[in-house]
Amino acid sequence: GAGVSQTPSNKVTEKGKYVELRCDPISGHTALYWYRQSLGQGPEFLIYFQGTGAADDSGLPNDRFFAVRPEGSVSTLKIQRTERGDSAVYLCASSLVGYRQDTQYFGPGTRLTVL
């Protein structure tokens, strides 16, 4: 079946611009996660959705970052006034129910480059 998909695969933007990154989870998965991976590092947790609501947004670095999942499926990560330090690969993952013991399946990521 189809896995987690993310668009775009690459995004180049200028400092100060606004960007949106999209994630389509595996069909039927109620939990959705966003991570950020910098070069040579492991993924860093940003936010976790259970259904339509953000169950944990403690990983968002500041108020320039925001994410939504209005219908409990597709999610959009929004970054305002981008900075060069935001450059990274943004990974999305989904899992069936989001409770413990539930494997997360990762998408291919969106590589964001802020010039």
Added chain:
Amino acid sequence: ELKVEQNPLFLSMQEGKNYTIYCNYSTTSDRLYWYRQDPGKSLESLFVLLSNGAVKQEGRLMASLDTKARLSTLHITAAVHDLSATYFCAAEGTGNQFYFGTGTSLTVIP
């Protein structure tokens, strides 16, 4: 916040040899996951370890979990070139988010 450390960070090994990657985590977590990442690709789930003493094996890879020592190991037996990749462990926090280690970059030399 849960801290996860892996070592070594870089590992170069000859084909046919055995080696172990270590994953230590800082606070209680009884769920530990191992992922593989190829260059430019996303993470592929390898093992899910759900309890103390859990051991899982797939091909030349075997993972184990000791929750009392807060330690998981990934053992590689008779390495082959196809195993070259970066391996991440992740411990699950109380809020269902994963905390990843910095990864172990494995290169298997013919």
